[in-house]
Each structure stands twice: as structure tokens, then as C-alpha cells.
Amino acid sequence: MAEQMATIYVMGKAYEVPSDLTIMKAMEYAGYRFLRGCGCRGAFCGACGTVYRTQDDYRLKVGLACQEMVQDDMYLSEIPFFPGNKANYDVEDLKPKAEAVLAHYPEVYRCLACNTCTKACPQDIEVMEYIQAALRGDIAKAADLSFDCLMCGLCAARCPAEIVQYNVALLCRRLYSRHIAPEAKHLEARVKEVRDGKFDKEIASLKAMDQREIAKLYDARDIEPGD
């Protein structure tokens, strides 16, 4: 069976590409070589945010180039980097309150609740909801709602209030994990054990081994302890 081809327009130029490729693979098929705008290829890093339009639809659509499949007559452009305002702060000095967010990102006050950011999110995050939660000081909710953010920047690119949503979200997650989330008791206990030198002897013996000995030890490890 002959390969199905699609015509895509990358930054305005037409290319014939196989129709079963992702945008990223189709661009590589067309001859692009990615130095930027490509990272993990697995929808985790947020480096390949892409905007596109299809025929007969006025709306701008978004996707990650490594995930989104090409369509015939797709007009697209990758936005590998977005220049966003980022505040400097020491999270230790802040309280998990609205003031912390608004002091560093006062433009959050400008949110019109138009929801354009939410529509621009390739991760299907409720972006406007988390900005609004941050605005009223519900830091835990903002951290929770924004958890899947890859920081691709497409929300900020579309915001009429010029909010850099993903950096606000990052601040909220930091405030949450430093000041709201319960302390991990087992982690504290383990850090104490490390400091008290519980593993010093074992580390020293590992350091003294050659590569073959370490490999042998590694192969013989308990993969599922308790079995």
C-alpha cells in the first residue's frame, strides 16, 4: 500500500510528509535538524510547544511537536522558547499566602479570567483556575492544579494580561512543598542516618571495588526485596 502523504506548512513553507508522523518527526523528515525545540521526545520536557491551525477552523490550536500527529493542510510553527518574566526570591523567606505571589508577580492582579491560557495548554491544565487560586491565596490548590505543567510557555504567549502563568505556578509549588506539605518523617530519619555515618563503611568498601566486582554485586542485587 502506498504511503499516505500529508501537506504541512512549517513556518509558511509547504512540505509533503508521511501522514502517520508526529510533527517533530515530520519536520525531521522534511530536513529540519533540531538543536533547540526538542528535548525528551516523550512529552515531559516542554521544549517543543507548537501552535498550529487547520483548514476551516479559526481557532489556534496547540500541541507538543513530539506528541501531536500531523494533519493535511496543517499550518504550524514551533515555539521552543518563550521569554517570560521570572522573579528572584528565596522560598524560605516567604509565607504561603497570596501576598507572596502578588509581591513577585503583581500582574496576576490583571487576570481577566478570560480563560485563553487554559485553551492554550497542551497539557490540558486548568491554567486560569490555578492563577485564580493563587490570586486568592489558595496556594495548595494552585500547586495541585499546575502539577503537570511542562513550562512550555504557550499560556504566557496568549495571555492578554501578560501573566507568566508557569512561573507563578512554579512559585506556588515551591511554597506548597516548603511550607504546606507535611514533613516526610522517613526522609528526615534517613538523612540523620546518613549524617550519623551509618553507610560510611559500605560506601568506602564500594569505592575500593573495581568495575567487575561492582558489576557482579549489581547483578546479584535484590530486585524485589522481600520476595
Next chain:
Amino acid sequence: MKIPYYPGCTLHERALDFDVSARECAKAVGVELEELPIWTCCGAVFPLVSDSVMEILAPVRNLSYAAREGDKVVTLCSFCYHVLKRANKVVRDDPEKMEKANLFLRADTDAREEIESYTKEDYEGQVDVLHYLEMLRDVVGYDEVKKKLRRTLDGLRVAPYYGCMLLRPKKEMEFDDPEQPSIFEEFLETLGCDVVDFAMKTECCGGFQIVADEDLAVQCSRNVVGSALKNDAEIIVTTCPLCRYNLDKKQHEMEKSVRGFKKIPVVYFTQLLGIALGIGGEHIDFSDNYVDPRPVLAEKSLL
């Protein structure tokens, strides 16, 4: 009786004393205020431009959230009430704007069909926006409130401060007579207070001008406070976190500029209601007040 409740951003954090007292009082008079599962800022100011829809999207979307919970929504903050009520009227009176606003809301849904939280139905003004005072008067009934009281606030000289957001513009707010309002006075009489009438009760406290021009705002709030004092009020009662801020916290500035200035506490109406309903402890919290109302309340044996 359950009634959907829109707290608004200020009551979520900065005016928790207002929110907590209101929820507790509602319980005591037989109403469960159910906070909307999702809500955003009301918009904070009602837009004065008449040819744009974007600025009313926030209140209209909040009303559409409320429509899924019931046929009315209660709010407390004067600004939230003002913006939600006027936006509701735009939707009810202007079919073209209603259609445009719904186009935006439908686009929310189209973009995210899998997210259940988005509204599936158009918003056509089906929700009534109620102020908490209206809820007490029209849904619960002042007589019923009176039956639930544990004590009356006899002899407490209270000045009811309306401010401007509840009353004006009259045709859009449809709240009370902007020149001779009575809902607040009737409420305070229900509690047994000695209601103090004063000339500046519907004048502006300075509002958001406190940010842009502090002197101007303090001048406005000084006029209000002075007018209440001149009529021998012992306490001023308000429905608005911004009025509370300007009238209470800015007495610090008034002290500096007026010789012999006498301070007067400013509290939320739900805090007095709470005292009358016998609610105490952490639910009636005066720790955020600049002028402590406890001495005057203690003097009347109300604490």
C-alpha cells in the same frame, strides 16, 4: 436549607473573619452556605465601557458555575455583589451581549470537552444574586432570625454603613433606596441595637483610591467616621472588606490629622449577628481590627 455561596477572593484569605462569621451565623439560622465547587475572581470592578464583553466574562462565568448549583447565589462582599449583580443584569437585558458571552463560555467547553467542570449550558441570567442581608430578610426572614437570637444587643449604639457599592446605580442594583435605605437598619433593629442614623452612611469610603491617592481616600473615610461619631455611635458596622479597611485601619492616619480624634471600632455585620446568636470563640475574631471593638462590647456585657 442549602444555598450556593460565592465567597470572593478577599474573604478567602484577607477577610477570613468576615467569611467565618458569616458561615457560622448562616448555620445558626438554618442555612448551609455551600461554597461553589469552582469560582474565580468576580472581576473586582464593573467595567464602564459598554462595547466590550471580555470584562464581564469573569462574573458571567461565575454565575454559570452557580447556575449548576441552584437558582440563587449568596455573596457578602459589596464589590462581589455589585459586579455579579450588574453583570447578571447585562445578561438578562442585552441579548447580544448574552450571546457573545456565551460564545466565549462555549469555547471553554469546546476546547475541553473531557473536563466535566466546564459549563455545558448557556447562561441566560437564570440565577438570582442575593446579598447575605437579602438572604436573611427574604429567604430566612428577620422574624425567624429574631427567634434564633440568644441575646439582644440592647443599648449598643450602632451606625450602619452602606457605602456605595450596594446601592448605586439604583436601577441596576435594585437593592434598596439609595437615599433612604432601610435593610441594614431593620437588620440591626432585629438584633435589638440602638440604630444610629448618620448623614454619611451612603457616601464613599474612598474605595480603591486608597492605592492611588491615600490622602483622598483617608479624607473620604474620615468624613464617614466623623459623621458616625458626631451622632454618638459606639460602633460602625459594614458589609465590605474594603470599607472595613479604609474606615478601621486608616484611623491610624486620622488620629494624626484630627486633633482630639476619638477612635471608633468598625466591624462586619455578621460579627454582631454572631454575638447575638451566641456564637463565640474563634468564629468571631477581632484580631485583625485596628480599633479593638471588645472594650465597648464588654462594657455592654456582650462578650
